[in-house]
Structures are given as structure tokens and as C-alpha cells.
Amino acid sequence: MNTPNTYRAGADDDGHFGIYGGRYVAETLMPLILAVERAWNEARNDPDFWTEFHDLMKHYVGRPSPLYLAKRLTEQLGGAKVYFKRDELNHTGAHKINNTIGQILMAKRMGKTRIIAETGAGQHGVATATVCALFGLPCIVYMGATDVERQSPNVFRMNLLGAEVRPVTSGTGTLKDAMNEALRDWVANVDDTFYIIGTVAGPHPYPTMVRDFQCVIGNELRDQMDEAEGRLPDTLVACLGGGSNAMGLFHPFLDDEGVEIIGVEAGGKGLDTDQHCASLTGGKPGVLHGNRTYLLQTDDGQILDGHSISAGLDYPGIGPEHSWLKDSGRVSYVSVTDAEALDAFQLCTRMEGIIPALEPSHALAHVIKIAGTYPKDHLLVMNLCGRGDKDIFAVAKHLGLDMGQTDQG
Amino acid sequence: MDMSQRTETRITRKFAQLKAAGRGGLGAFITAGDPDFETGLEILMGLADAGADMIEFGIPFSDPMADGPAVQASSLRALKNGMTLKKTLDMVRAFRQRDDETPMVLMGYFNPIYIYGVEAFLVDAKAAGVDGLIMVDLPPEEENELCIPALAAGINFIYLTAPTTDAARLPKVVEKASGFVYFVSITGITGTRSATSADIAPHIERIRKFTDLPIAVGFGIKTPENAADMVKIGDAAVVGSALVQVITDNLDGENRARPGLAAKVHQLVSELAAGVRSVAKRPTKEVV
Numbered sequence: 282m283n284t285p286n287t288y289r290a291g292a293d294d295d296g297h298f299g300i301y302g303g304r305y306v307a308e309t310l311m312p313l314i315l316a317v318e319r320a321w322n323e324a325r326n327d328p329d330f331w332t333e334f335h336d337l338m339k340h341y342v343g344r345p346s347p348l349y350l351a352k353r354l355t356e357q358l359g360g361a362k363v364y365f366k367r368d369e370l371n372h373t374g375a376h377k378i379n380n381t382i383g384q385i386l387m388a389k390r391m392g393k394t395r396i397i398a399e400t401g402a403g404q405h406g407v408a409t410a411t412v413c414a415l416f417g418l419p420c421i422v423y424m425g426a427t428d429v430e431r432q433s434p435n436v437f438r439m440n441l442l443g444a445e446v447r448p449v450t451s452g453t454g455t456l457k458d459a460m461n462e463a464l465r466d467w468v469a470n471v472d473d474t475f476y477i478i479g480t481v482a483g484p485h486p487y488p489t490m491v492r493d494f495q496c497v498i499g500n501e502l503r504d505q506m507d508e509a510e511g512r513l514p515d516t517l518v519a520c521l522g523g524g525s526n527a528m529g530l531f532h533p534f535l536d537d538e539g540v541e542i543i544g545v546e547a548g549g550k551g552l553d554t555d556q557h558c559a560s561l562t563g564g565k566p567g568v569l570h571g572n573r574t575y576l577l578q579t580d581d582g583q584i585l586d587g588h589s590i591s592a593g594l595d596y597p598g599i600g601p602e603h604s605w606l607k608d609s610g611r612v613s614y615v616s617v618t619d620a621e622a623l624d625a626f627q628l629c630t631r632m633e634g635i636i637p638a639l640e641p642s643h644a645l646a647h648v649i650k651i652a653g654t655y656p657k658d659h660l661l662v663m664n665l666c667g668r669g670d671k672d673i674f675a676v677a678k679h680l681g682l683d684m685g686q687t688d689q690g
Numbered sequence: 691m692d693m694s695q696r697t698e699t700r701i702t703r704k705f706a707q708l709k710a711a712g713r714g715g716l717g718a719f720i721t722a723g724d725p726d727f728e729t730g731l732e733i734l735m736g737l738a739d740a741g742a743d744m745i746e747f748g749i750p751f752s753d754p755m756a757d758g759p760a761v762q763a764s765s766l767r768a769l770k771n772g773m774t775l776k777k778t779l780d781m782v783r784a785f786r787q788r789d790d791e792t793p794m795v796l797m798g799y800f801n802p803i804y805i806y807g808v809e810a811f812l813v814d815a816k817a818a819g820v821d822g823l824i825m826v827d828l829p830p831e832e833e834n835e836l837c838i839p840a841l842a843a844g845i846n847f848i849y850l851t852a853p854t855t856d857a858a859r860l861p862k863v864v865e866k867a868s869g870f871v872y873f874v875s876i877t878g879i880t881g882t883r884s885a886t887s888a889d890i891a892p893h894i895e896r897i898r899k900f901t902d903l904p905i906a907v908g909f910g911i912k913t914p915e916n917a918a919d920m921v922k923i924g925d926a927a928v929v930g931s932a933l934v935q936v937i938t939d940n941l942d943g944e945n946r947a948r949p950g951l952a953a954k955v956h957q958l959v960s961e962l963a964a965g966v967r968s969v970a971k972r973p974t975k976e977v978v
């Protein structure tokens with residue numbers, strides 16, 4: 282593949298990143314998808330839109346999120362200086378709110394009066410319910426029936442915020458089915474409804490739009506690192522579910538050749554098993570949910586359910602721009618296992634006094650593997666994209682099991 | 691319209707016959723291999739005799755995002771019993787050994803075909819006796835994927851139009867359409883609400899301004915009366931979820947076919963066919 286002049290130009294007019302992306306949706310939705318695209322093209326060029334966005338980022342979300350040098354962890358790992366971009370300190374506890382604020386402003390702009398969303402772990406559902414409360418719009422969140430059980434605290438949060446959580450039992454009752462169900466709702470309610478997608482996936486313009494909202498992460502980092510160290514970071518690491526926190530961190534640095542960029546997928550019980558959720562490192566290109574991208578699937582093109590200890594990484598696809606960045610070689614993609622993520626979760630908690638979500642614990646597990654291989658002046662930044670309060674029950678269960686058995690990890 | 695869109699297929703011949711006979715057509719949708727290969731084949735083999743003018747054969751897919759609960763469940767049943775795209779084509783081939791006239795349209799989502807390989811698929815589908823394709827998630831914006839190669843291979847590519855497809859967009863949608871145009875009669879998923887001829891009339895009128903192709907109406911048609919009502923305005927009515935529901939209602943606790951399942955499906959098809967045939971349209975020849 283030829284090296285492009287810039288890695289930041291996509292998507293093209295038809296929503297493609299190389300062969301990835303696109304608009305693979307039913308005709309009923311196409312006019313609406315095109316309307317979202319037109320509205321987005323106007324909004325992105327409207328300074329007032331961004332003024333409102335950044336005002337909410339500052340006063341409601343609490344941005345900028347700090348750039349924090351994890352001193353004890355750095356010493357322990359004995360190599361690169363490890364920085365955390367603290368997006369877990371955002372209102373609602375994850376990066377998801379950056380996107381939902383942006384999209385609720387889009388819904389408002391388009392005069393839509395009803396909001397739908399899909400959610401896996403419940404973080405995007407909570408972030409959507411939050412902005413719907415803020416803007417006084419009714420909110421319906423589709424959530425796989427199994428996730429409704431696994432993530433009951435987040436279900437209650439959404440209910441408190443006034444959202445209706447609809448458990449999805451169709452298909453396999455997981456995140457992918459929640460997304461199918463949200464699309465089915467949208468097809469039936471095209472006139473008044475805006476679909477707030479939770480990651481950099483879906484039909485064009487969603488991957489681009491969500492990316493541009495999440496880029497607040499990487500843009501802040503550029504300034505913060507310049508202030509802290511007077512230069513660019515050397516290595517960026519982030520976890521990937523659909524890929525939104527990673528894209529937000531990576532995108533502003535894609536054209537800075539010297540910056541090494543690594544995305545970390547959920548390896549579950551290992552890529553040699555069928556219990557993982559590593560679409561890029563363990564899947565192949567296909568078409569689902571409006572875009573072409575790497576997918577977990579059978580030889581017959583049927584979509585498989587992923588497995589991860591972290592419900593937020595449990596999506597069998599990945600944003601199409603990541604697929605393109607993988608094929609072009611600009612970003613490296615790796616995976617870590619459930620067990621490695623659990624170890625990282627505990628290390629971070631004990632050494633830094635920060636309980637991370639299980640999703641960024643995957644990124645941290647990779648940081649733990651590589652930090653020692655770099656010199657001491659190497660600047661490594663990991664996106665700490667969510668806090669772990671939501672995960673303490675899941676972790677307790679796993680640790681409880683560990684205690685009952687002799688050797689784990 | 692370019693030459694490839696004029697390719698004569700069993701579809702174009704059938705609509706010409708229907709027009710000559712002065713009646714609307716009945717399209718019967720079932721999911722290939724639902725609830726299992728054998729029963730699915732038995733259902734398929736009897737559809738035309740029961741009165742279906744055209745068969746829409748669903749390629750099972752794990753994530754049918756435009757389908758309602760009945761069709762979703764039928765896809766999963768078929769997949770669970772080992773159905774694949776390859777076996778779907780096997781069934782078409784078996785059907786063609788008996789019936790070389792009834793048009794056969796494969797309907798589904800793009801991913802299984804993409805994974806099969808578009809070129810190989812078109813060769814195999816043509817050889818098996820497939821006449822047309824309806825791909826729910828391939829709007830004209832993605833015509834390079836399958837529409838253009840299918841036309842080149844002599845297979846009709848049938849575009850869906852919806853109530854949301856306005857006059858500004860219609861020319862783009864019908865530009866490469868061939869065989870017929872499918873009008874999705876409701877804004878929603880399959881098998882949920884039903885529309886009336888009064889609901890669809892303005893839409894059909896709008897579509898006819900942009901194309902001379904026949905128009906089939908589908909999504910939500912359940913009863914013979916409903917089907918009859920639809921062909922007053924449309925050229926054919928397509929019934930899917932209601933047939934799939936008959937399958938669902940004739941399964942045992944383990945999702946296995948109860949005896950007589952296929953006959954019950956055929957029974958509903960013949961009732962629907964009677965409904966459709968009860969409506970006289972302006973014939974160009976004596977009604978047969």
C-alpha cells in the first residue's frame with residue numbers, strides 16, 4: 282500500500298477509509314443518514330457549534346482532563362515515563378460523554394425530539410441518558426439482556442436519569458444485537474428520532490463525527506505534553522472496543538511520524554481460543570452495522586459474539602478507520618488477555634490509587650509489557666478512558682474465584 | 691437504462707405474463723433452510739404449485755437488521771441447523787431441476803456474499819438458476835459492491851424503495867434497478883405494521899414517474915385481503931413474515947417441524963394467491 286500524504290484526510294465523500302467504512306444501510310434509513318451527513322457538514326464548519334460543545338466540555342464534563350505522570354508505576358516498570366490521560370475523571374466516569382454531548386447537539390440542530398442508543402457495559406447508555414436529562418429529551422437505550430443482568434448498577438443509573446432501558450433478547454442478546462435493535466427502532470421512527478451511536482462505527486458520517494468529538498482527548502494531550510515536556514509524546518496506547526477512545530487519542534498524532542501508536546484489543550481467554558473480542562487481530566473484513574470493517578465471523582459470513590471480561594470491549598466489529606490504519610501499518614494493534622487486564626487493574630489500583638475500568642486495564646496491561654523496553658526519557662501516554670467503579674462486582678467475582686483456585690495468571 | 695438491465699430473466703418474463711393476464715403477482719418469501727434443510731426444501735418445492743408467482747428466498751444471516759422478530763428467528767433456526775449460503779444455492783439448484791419457470795430472487799444481507807466472494811457467488815448463483823438479488827443493506831451508494839457485477843452477470847438487481855425515498859432521491863435508486871422495483875410499504879421492519887392501498891398509492895405513483903419497471907409491494911402484508919388490496923395498485927404483493935409465522939406455529943418444543951408443516955405453509959400461499967387473483971387489472975389479453 283502506498284503511504285498517503287496524510288493519515289487524517291478520511292473519510293472520503295462516500296464515507297470510505299480505503300476500502301472500509303461506507304453506508305451499508307436499508308433504503309428506509311438512507312435519506313436520514315444523508316440528512317445527518319448534511320447537518321454534520323454544516324455543524325463541523327460552524328464556530329458556534331464548537332463554542333457550545335467546548336463550553337459544555339469545560340463546565341459540564343470537567344475538561345480538560347489532566348495529564349498525569351504515574352511516578353510509582355514508571356519506577357516499577359523501569360523504562361519509559363508513563364503518563365495517564367485522565368478521561369476517567371470526566372463527568373459520568375468515561376470518555377463516552379465527549380461523544381454524547383456532541384451528538385445531542387446534533388440532534389438539537391436537526392430538530393429531533395427522541396433519542397435512542399445502544400449500550401454494552403452501560404457506559405455509553407449512561408452518558409446518553411445524562412445528556413438527554415440535560416436537554417430534556419426522552420431516551421431509549423437498547424441493551425443486550427445478558428448485559429442488563431451483568432451491569433445492573435448502570436441500568437439503575439440510566440433509569441434514575443429518566444431513560445428507558447429495553448433489554449434485547451433477539452439474536453444472541455448482546456451488544457451487536459442491541460445495535461441491530463436500535464437500527465430497527467430508527468427505521469420505524471425516522472421522523473423524530475436521532476440515534477446516538479456510542480463509538481466510531483456505523484454508517485458514514487458516524488465514524489468521522491464520533492472521532493471528531495473524541496479528538497478533544499488527543500488535542501488536549503498535544504498542548505499538555507508540550508507544557509509538561511516541551512515536545513510530542515513518543516508512544517500512545519489505548520484500548521479498543523469499537524475504537525472511539527483510541528481514535529480520539531490517536532487521530533491528532535497520525536501525521537506525526539515519530540509518534541508510535543498502539544491499539545490494544547480484548548484477547549479474552551486468548552486468540553487461540555474462540556473466547557476473545559479481537560476483531561482486528563483475530564477477525565477479517567466484512568460488512569455489518571452500516572460499514573465495512575474487520576469482524577469476528579464464520580467462513581459463511583455469520584457474525585460471532587466476542588468474549589471479554591470487559592463488557593465495554595465486547596463488540597465483534599471495530600471502527601472502519603482503525604481497519605484502514607491497521608492495513609496501512611500506521612497503527613499497530615495487539616491484544617491482551619482477561620487475566621493480564623485483571624493484573625493490570627490491581628497494579629494500577631495499588632500503585633497509583635486509581636481504580637481503572639477494565640477496558641483501559643487492557644491498555645495498561647500492554648503498557649506493563651512494553652514500558653521497560655524503552656529508555657527513561659521515552660514519553661508514553663496511555664488513555665485512562667474510564668474509572669472502575671462499574672467493574673468492582675465483576676472483579677470481585679473473578680478475584681473470588683482466584684482465591685478458590687491455586688494458580689491464576 | 692443500459693443493456694444489462696434489459697437482460698431477460700424469468701422475472702421479466704413473469705411480469706410480462708402477469709400483465710398480459712391482467713392480474714397482480716404473488717411473491718412468497720421464506721428463509722432458506724427454515725426450520726431445517728429437508729423441511730425447507732419441501733416448502734420451497736410446493737410454493738409455485740400453491741400459487742406463488744415468484745419466490746423470494748432469504749439467505750440466512752445472523753444479524754438481519756431490517757427484519758422483525760419472525761424473520762430474525764427463522765434465520766437463526768436455519769443457521770442453527772447448519773444452513774449456509776452454499777447450501778442455499780444447493781436448494782435453488784434442486785428447485786430448478788423441477789421448475790424452470792418460477793422466478794427465484796435471493797434476498798438478504800451482503801456479508802455472506804462478500805465472504806463467499808462476489809465473483810464466485812455470481813457464477814454459482816447464475817448456474818444454480820437465480821434470477822435476481824435483493825440486498826437490504828446495499829443502497830445505490832454501494833452499487834459497485836454487487837449491483838454492477840450482478841447486472842454484468844445477467845442477474846437482475848432489485849432495489850428497495852421506501853416511503854422515505856423522496857422524488858429527489860428516486861432517480862438515483864431506480865437508475866440501475868432491473869427486474870422490478872420493490873416498494874417497502876411501511877417505515878419499519880418486516881412483519882410489523884400493515885399498510886393499505888390508500889397509504890401506498892401516492893408512493894407508487896411517485897415511483898412510476900421515474901421507472902417503467904413493475905413494482906412489487908412488501909413488508910407487513912399478512913392476509914389474502916391485504917394482498918389483494920396491494921395489487922390494486924402494485925404489480926405484485928410479497929408476503930414473508932406471515933408465511934414464516936406459519937412455520938413458527940408448527941414447530942415442536944425443540945424447534946423441529948411438526949408433521950404437515952409444509953402443507954400448512956402451502957395452504958396460506960394458496961389463500962394469498964386466491965386473494966391476489968381476485969383483483970382484475972386491465973388486461974392486455976384475455977384473462978387466463
Ligand SMILES: Cc1ncc(COP(=O)(O)O)c(C=O)c1O
Nearest residue numbers: 404522523524525526593640667
Ligand atoms: C471505559 C470504556 N472504555 C472503552 C470502551 C470501549 O469503547 P471504545 O473503543 O469506543 O472507546 C468502553 C465502552 O463501553 C468504556 O466504557
